Amino acid sequence: xTKRVLVIGFARSGAAAAKMMLGQGxxxxxxxxxxxxxxxxxxxxxxxxxxxTTEQDAALLSQVDLIIxxxxxxxxxxxxxxxxxxxxxxxxxxxxAQKYIQGNWIAVTGSNGKTTTTxxxxxxLRAGSSDHTKVVVAGNIGVPVSExxxxxxxxxxxxxxxxxxxxxxxxxxxxHFAVLTNIFSSHLNWHRDRAEYVETKMKIxxxxxxxxxxxxxxxNDEWVxxxxxxxxxxxxxxxxNRIQTGAYMxxxxxxxxxxxxxxxxxxxxxxxxxxxxxxAAIAVARLNEVPAPLIAQKLSHFTGVEHRxxxxxQLAGRKIYNDSKATDIEATQKAxxxxxxxxxxxxxxxxRGDDLSRLAPDFKAHVxxxxxxxxxxxxxxxxAQALGIPGQVTQDVxxxxxxxxxxxxxxxxxxxSPAAASWDQYHTFEERGDRFMxxxxxxxxx
Numbered sequence: 275x276t277k278r279v280l281v282i283g284f285a286r287s288g289a290a291a292a293k294m295m296l297g298q299g300x301x302x303x304x305x306x307x308x309x310x311x312x313x314x315x316x317x318x319x320x321x322x323x324x325x326x327t328t329e330q331d332a333a334l335l336s337q338v339d340l341i342i343x344x345x346x347x348x349x350x351x352x353x354x355x356x357x358x359x360x361x362x363x364x365x366x367x368x369x370x371a372q373k374y375i376q377g378n379w380i381a382v383t384g385s386n387g388k389t390t391t392t393x394x395x396x397x398x399l400r401a402g403s404s405d406h407t408k409v410v411v412a413g414n415i416g417v418p419v420s421e422x423x424x425x426x427x428x429x430x431x432x433x434x435x436x437x438x439x440x441x442x443x444x445x446x447x448x449x450h451f452a453v454l455t456n457i458f459s460s461h462l463n464w465h466r467d468r469a470e471y472v473e474t475k476m477k478i479x480x481x482x483x484x485x486x487x488x489x490x491x492x493x494n495d496e497w498v499x500x501x502x503x504x505x506x507x508x509x510x511x512x513x514x515n516r517i518q519t520g521a522y523m524x525x526x527x528x529x530x531x532x533x534x535x536x537x538x539x540x541x542x543x544x545x546x547x548x549x550x551x552x553x554a555a556i557a558v559a560r561l562n563e564v565p566a567p568l569i570a571q572k573l574s575h576f577t578g579v580e581h582r583x584x585x586x587x588q589l590a591g592r593k594i595y596n597d598s599k600a601t602d603i604e605a606t607q608k609a610x611x612x613x614x615x616x617x618x619x620x621x622x623x624x625x626r627g628d629d630l631s632r633l634a635p636d637f638k639a640h641v642x643x644x645x646x647x648x649x650x651x652x653x654x655x656x657x658a659q660a661l662g663i664p665g666q667v668t669q670d671v672x673x674x675x676x677x678x679x680x681x682x683x684x685x686x687x688x689x690x691s692p693a694a695a696s697w698d699q700y701h702t703f704e705e706r707g708d709r710f711m712x713x714x715x716x717x718x719x720x
Contacts, residue, residue: 281304283344410422448482526539601692628650645674649698
């Protein structure tokens with residue numbers, strides 16, 4: 275009997291899901307309220323038999339065996355509520371794609387740091403792999419898993435970044451290596467409560483066995499307690515040197531099970547959070563037999579993920595960093611903690627009513643000048659002014675760059691870390707970061 279599949283949301287993962295299910299002989303319908311009928315991919319899939327609609331009423335469910343939805347779509351929308359009452363399974367694209375994963379599967383989740391950790395692991399495993407094997411990254415990082423799985427063999431490695439939105443709708447999650455970077459209170463507007471959010475994150479290890487590995491941050495008592503509930507072999511990592519049976523930092527050095535890997539000061543990305551990310555990556559790499567000298571070499575040249583405390587260039591003796599992904603106060607606090615007292619900070623964006631005075635201790639400890647923009651720009655400027663920190667309110671991130679250069683000196687750090695979302699002026703944080711880097715390149719005359 276032909277499976278009848280309804281795909282809700284035609285973003286990249288929805289398109290990938292439609293292709294995947296079509297390839298399995300399913301009858302596929304795609305529903306998207308904001309469908310762009312001019313999208314060439316719509317025409318291509320229509321020609322292959324996929325039906326498209328902008329409707330999302332209950333009538334669509336009359337002949338549906340499975341729903342595959344975009345991870346960000348909440349279960350509260352009416353069509354999904356009706357589907358639950360009809361006991362129609364609801365999944366995300368990666369839930370179906372993971373059934374066909376061959377070879378070594380590494381999955382990474384966490385409230386913060388999962389993208390950087392995923393890319394660090396990929397860099398280390400690629401360095402340690404042979405010419406005949408592939409190391410591929412997919413998932414929440416931007417590439418749907420179903421796009422890459424058909425091209426992988428049992429000799430290859432797949433590293434997936436998984437968000438709580440994805441894990442929530444994955445009935446089966448059984449990677450050989452599961453990494454939990456941390457758990458904070460995130461996405462509580464999507465999840466019912468924090469307990470649901472925590473349990474969703476822990477799904478990454480719930481179906482692991484004693485043959486698998488659970489790599490977990492040991493620097494928080496809650497995470498240590500959660501680790502006791504897995505059936506997998508627990509491999510802890512600790513920046514605070516709370517345990518030495520996995521990866522840890524001691525006297526400024528990074529170790530794995532008493533084997534010295536490298537000085538933490540040689541990491542190319544700054545910040546205590548990046549030490550934690552590196553420790554997680556080191557644990558995975560050593561468990562996959564990547565030699566310690568090769569790990570040290572690669573991490574000393576790993577300059578970060580784009581828009582995430584990314585080292586951009588050096589300009590007139592200033593080091594330039596792009597942290598446009600810092601869309602909240604906590605992210606900017608973490609970014610500032612990785613530097614000394616010579617930061618010229620560019621910040622501002624969408625005003626969500628946050629108490630920006632929480633940044634005052636961080637400004638006092640690290641910021642020598644503040645250039646602001648966006649809706650929160652004037653409020654941030656008041657916080658800095660009360661501390662006697664010089665600065666200027668500008669129109670946007672591009673106009674902030676020349677001001678930052680004028681207020682800085684050689685050996686200073688110019689850091690874009692907005693502490694706010696981008697939507698007041700830019701469609702995405704990526705666009706904001708790209709405008710920043712373009713303005714830097716313009717100053718270089720490139």
